[in-house]
Amino acid sequence: MISPLRNSKFLHGSPPSTRGTPTGDPTGTSTTTLRIAETFVSRQGEGSLTGTDSFFIRTSGCNLRCWFCDTPYASWRPEGAPQSIDSLQKAAIDAKVEHVVLTGGEPLLPLESSTLTEALRSIGLHVTIETAGTVDRDVQCDLMSISPKFRSSTPDRTKHPRWHELHQKRRMPIDTMRRLIDRSDDYQVKFVVDAPTDLEELLEVTSALAVPKEKVWVMPQGITPEELDKASMWLSEWTDSQGFRYCDRMHIHWYGNRRGT
Numbered sequence: 420m421i422s423p424l425r426n427s428k429f430l431h432g433s434p435p436s437t438r439g440t441p442t443g444d445p446t447g448t449s450t451t452t453l454r455i456a457e458t459f460v461s462r463q464g465e466g467s468l469t470g471t472d473s474f475f476i477r478t479s480g481c482n483l484r485c486w487f488c489d490t491p492y493a494s495w496r497p498e499g500a501p502q503s504i505d506s507l508q509k510a511a512i513d514a515k516v517e518h519v520v521l522t523g524g525e526p527l528l529p530l531e532s533s534t535l536t537e538a539l540r541s542i543g544l545h546v547t548i549e550t551a552g553t554v555d556r557d558v559q560c561d562l563m564s565i566s567p568k569f570r571s572s573t574p575d576r577t578k579h580p581r582w583h584e585l586h587q588k589r590r591m592p593i594d595t596m597r598r599l600i601d602r603s604d605d606y607q608v609k610f611v612v613d614a615p616t617d618l619e620e621l622l623e624v625t626s627a628l629a630v631p632k633e634k635v636w637v638m639p640q641g642i643t644p645e646e647l648d649k650a651s652m653w654l655s656e657w658t659d660s661q662g663f664r665y666c667d668r669m670h671i672h673w674y675g676n677r678r679g680t
């Protein structure tokens with residue numbers, strides 16, 4: 420098993436000391452905070468930057484509540500304390516990697532997410548945002564990674580009546596997703612497919628978003644290597660036949676579904 424890259428040495432480019440000073444707040448020490456479930460160093464397991472050593476910042480709190488969420492400690496039962504933008508910027512420098520992944524929960528829910536990405540980019544870090552694409556935040560990043568949520572991800576109506584309704588209402592604002600795409604330097608659209616019945620919606624949403632096929636990643640729903648391998652048997656073939664890209668969630672194969680990886 421490949422171990423996560425905790426405290427790994429700076430791998431590419433210049434050392435952190437030459438990358439400028441923290442600039443989260445140009446007037447001095449920032450007191451702006453975000454609620455953070457966890458930070459860790461690992462390899463990007465999904466999408467176009469798969470395999471890239473990255474510092475992950477996971478905000479806590481989500482406006483959707485998918486039934487399959489692999490990080491319930493940041494959505495269904497949000498954990499974590501407020502952390503300042505300065506301290507997150509410092510932790511990103513200390514991680515000695517060039518890529519930061521801002522994820523959640525839903526990282527675009529807090530207004531402060533735009534200040535945080537600005538602070539990270541101001542010291543030369545590459546910032547990916549992992550988002551479900553439901554919040555129209557005016558935020559800058561290097562890679563906007565949008566994972567639109569199909570109707571099949573809606574939580575059970577009987578067990579969670581309020582979240583069932585909210586999820587349905589919020590999950591697919593095409594115009595908002597389009598604006599997030601238009602504002603970012605680069606983007607990818609990363610669908611979670613649970614069953615063959617999702618494929619029709621995938622094609623509809625891809626067409627509504629008007630994105631080229633090479634920007635579309637198709638990812639199986641699953642949190643074990645067994646689930647992913649079983650899904651890949653039918654899903655990767657369909658993905659190839661359509662000209663989309665297959666996304667195997669490599670971190671699950673490398674580390675298992677473990678927190679902090």
Ligand SMILES: C[S@@+](CC[C@H](N)C(=O)[O-])C[C@H]1O[C@@H](n2cnc3c(N)ncnc32)[C@H](O)[C@@H]1O
Nearest residue numbers: 487488489523524525549550551566639640641
């Ligand atoms: C936990 S979410 C956080 C960011 C944002 N809320 C979102 O959903 O895109 C991070 C990534 O994990 C994916 N994900 C979560 N649970 C999953 C599961 N059971 N199977 C496959 N992908 C999953 C999401 O679709 C998203 O791409």
Ligand SMILES: Nc1nc2[nH]cc(C(=O)O)c2c(=O)[nH]1
Nearest residue numbers: 462463464465522549670680
């Ligand atoms: N290794 C690793 N890669 C990831 N890519 C996206 C993730 C996420 O939770 O957003 C994630 C994650 O949780 N771990």
Ligand code: SF4
Nearest residue numbers: 481484485488494524
């Ligand atoms: S939108 Fe993302 S964080 Fe929220 S419940 Fe769905 S998968 Fe989890």
Ligand SMILES: [Mg+2]
Nearest residue numbers: 489490522680
């Ligand atoms: Mg994850």
